[in-house]
Amino acid sequence: MTVESNFERFWETTLSPTTQASVIKHWREHELTAVLRGNTVVMHLQDFSSVAGLQILDVGCGYGGVSIALALAGASVVGTDFDAQRLEGAKIRVHEDHPGSNVRLVRSAGESLPFADNSFDVVVCNDVLEHVQSHDSTLAGIARVLRPGGWLYIQFPNRFSPENLKKDPHYGLRGVSILPPWAGRLYVVRLRRRSPSYDVGTFPVAGKVLQVLHALGIETIQYWPSPRRTLGWLTPALRAYRLNTVPIITAIGRKS
Structure with a gap:
């Protein structure tokens, strides 16, 4: 039995016999490739700053895939999630699949992060906003614990896509x-x-999220898909429309 199968075996115990097979297939692939997909987060961040040696908070870490990818890149990571079952799976993944990786797991809701102000060099919020009770409270908590000059990686699905x-x-x-x-x-x-x-809670709207971050002192440095070049007075309107209608928005911001 491979170490990874320990996590897979745990994950299978979380399934309900009433869950449709197509849903199980989708989420099995999603969860078992989480560390690999976490490398994309690392890649985006390292376009702006090496993560090695940094203190990173992974808000809503789920089963820990992104946290592990960040730790393998040399970061010291704290992963939080409110779902005790997901944290248990993350512990199996961290301790059995990647023993020695620098990941600490804490149970916490995104709206009430139990950390001091200015505690982290980087905060990651990957596919989390649509699961929290309050977008604004979660974003405010992220801004509070992020150090001045620190980086935010955020990704979420657009409500009106x-x-x-x-x-x-x-x-x-x-x-x-x-x-x-x-x-x-x-x-x-x-x-x-x-x-x-x-x-799933209320899906966020990209333009609103970036506005809230701006008000909290986090400026968007880049987002994907990148805005297309347009001409004349239509530029702001077209960019706003595209920002709010792409399926998934990914952004990098920096706290002033």
Whole structure:
């Protein structure tokens, strides 16, 4: 038995017999490739600063894939998540799959991070905002614990993206991304029976998120997909439209 299969075996114990096979297949691939996908986060950050030797907070670390990738690149990482089951899986992954990696795991909601002001050189918030109760409180907490001159990596799905409206990135259902949490739960769990649980809150809107970060003293240095060059007075309007309609937005910001 390989070490990685210990995590896979744990993950399989979390499945419900009522979860549809297509959902299981999607999330199995997603979770088992998490460390590999975490290397993309490292790559984006290292375009601006080496992560080696830095203190990094991974907010909403889930099963720990991004945290491990950052640690393998030389960072000292604290991963937080409110879901105790996910933290248990992250512990298995950290201690059995990558023993010795510099990752500490803490149970905490994104809205109430238990760390002192200016504690971290980098904060990562990867596919988390749509799962928290308050976008603004989570972003304020991130800004509080990030040191001046520190970097923020943030990625999230756009609420009004036509692609997300057509097919929700979590459950593969039409229209879920614009629903409030109570309606999403009713639709996904009770009506469509796609999953026995529903852990998605309100999807964020990219333009609003970047505005909130600006007000908190975090300036967006770059975001992906990059804005296209346009001419004349349409430039701001077209950029704003594209920013708010791409399926997934990824941004790097820096605290002043």
